[in-house]
Amino acid sequence: MIISVASGKGGTGKTTIAVNLALALAKDKEKNVQFLDCDVEEPNAHLFLKPVITSSESVEIPVPKIDDEKCNYCGKCAEVCVFNAIAVTKNKVLVFPGLCHGCGACTLFCPEKAITEQGKEIGILEEGKAGSINFTHGRLNIGEPMAPPIIRKIKKKAKKDGIKGENNDITSHHITLIDAPPGTSCPVIESIKDSDFTILVTEPTPFGLHDLVLAVEVLRKLKIPHGVVLNKCDIGDHKVEEYCKKNNIPILLSIPLDKEIAVAYSKGIPIVKINSSYEQKFNQLFQKIIQKI
């Protein structure tokens, strides 16, 4: 089963929840826990899980390469490219790789067969082990705009490992946890789609509430069951709780603001390592999720 952890607002504790849930579940030797950090713009989970990376591969997108010998500057490639990634002048073809989505329209429609595609690296993907947890994350290269192709590649790893148990059995011991990027746009959708459940992490402030409402709209659109983890639950006001109650969204876990947790976080130490009572709380969180699916 796939459980993703998301939030509209950044910095509410997505990585904290995903990491601690992974560590709590992995204590059970019967369980096979996989962790995918899909926040490829700013991946942080490795700072807490400290995986030993065993393999690394480049993530490329195909971008067009023009054969000057064959090209007659007819302009068909620029015409079919909706992303404006190709411009054709009288005697030159300009390719803007940062705009290219790698759809292949130019290659397919070039009447002179003058276009081939060449891989262009936009980031890397790394895999390894954090204790018994199978860990994968990606990293968008500096200056590259497009995160979704890297996220797609990370998620393919999940599929290959067969995350759903036999007969789609949700109580199966294969659990894939996805740490999603913040927001509500394409990188988030790419990360959470196909999840069996999404945990939305928020905080009880007007910003937290506002962005939670947006995230809930995303999950409704994607038809993914979801629940809320309320982090720093004793700061701010009670409007998140009121909203959840009114909309029938379960609050699965509330974590108070705790100086000890905050300091440990700042050093890259997960909650379950400093306060063992949280191991049980995260296991209960998992049990609640199982019941909701």
Place this chain on the structure above:
Amino acid sequence: MKEIVIISGKGGTGKTVITASIAALVKNKVMGDCDVDASNLYLLLHPEIKEKHDFYAGLIPSINLGKCTNCGRCQEVCRFDAIKTIKGQTVIDLISCEGCGLCALICPVQAIQMKENLCGEWYISETKYGPLVHARLGIAEENSGKLVTLVRQNAQVVAKNNNFELIIIDGPPGIGCPLIATLSGANLAVVVTEPTLSGIHDLERVVKVAQHFGVKTVVIINKFDINLENSAKIEDWCKETNISVIGKIHFDNIITEALVKGLPVVEYSDSTVTKEIKDIWQKINQLTN
């Protein structure tokens, strides 16, 4: 015209709280909110919307079932796995679709049409602190970078119309498309970080992006007293990288209190935090003049 963008790499470090306070401190400027998928600045500035515009970007396909022969050619060429056959009928998964239009071009019977996609709204508003240009990206929509560009362009128009020389932008988290659209061509990037390992990791990445695009960068350490050792590490790293740390802000619950009241913290209290933010603005002002 000077354009100052406030960014962070990591989300939740305090970008919007600081931007709103600067909005309250500075006169004769236009504010812009470029965090278009989770825009929060308006929650502190309480804008009155003066103009509302639809944001169309990209194209979405639709299949004319009467014409479609379910030949499967579109499914064959789509690289985004956005076309499937369900019970013998070709269907498009708009969530996976990137809008490239290849399916419509390849369809032998012209059964697929590409239509303009309404994917958000943008606004020009008035606030008690001056004009604000902001936007809302539709749920699960793409093209956030284009919407960011639209917000910046219109902030410039509003500034010109008012004879203002200054634009202050609240940026998005991350280092991808919306951040690049926010950053490129700006006069100064102010990066708000926090003394946590995640904060440091993300600071380093976002600073590299700013340098990649040739934007002058300065750093603010928010909640610096949560981990003094890490704050010192950030200062050391900034020194090595030739970037100034223009201010440090204490951790104080007053920030959350002000947030709950819907006020910029500098308007809510005269605490240390307020003084620290005022000093930061003085530094930014010196740097841009």
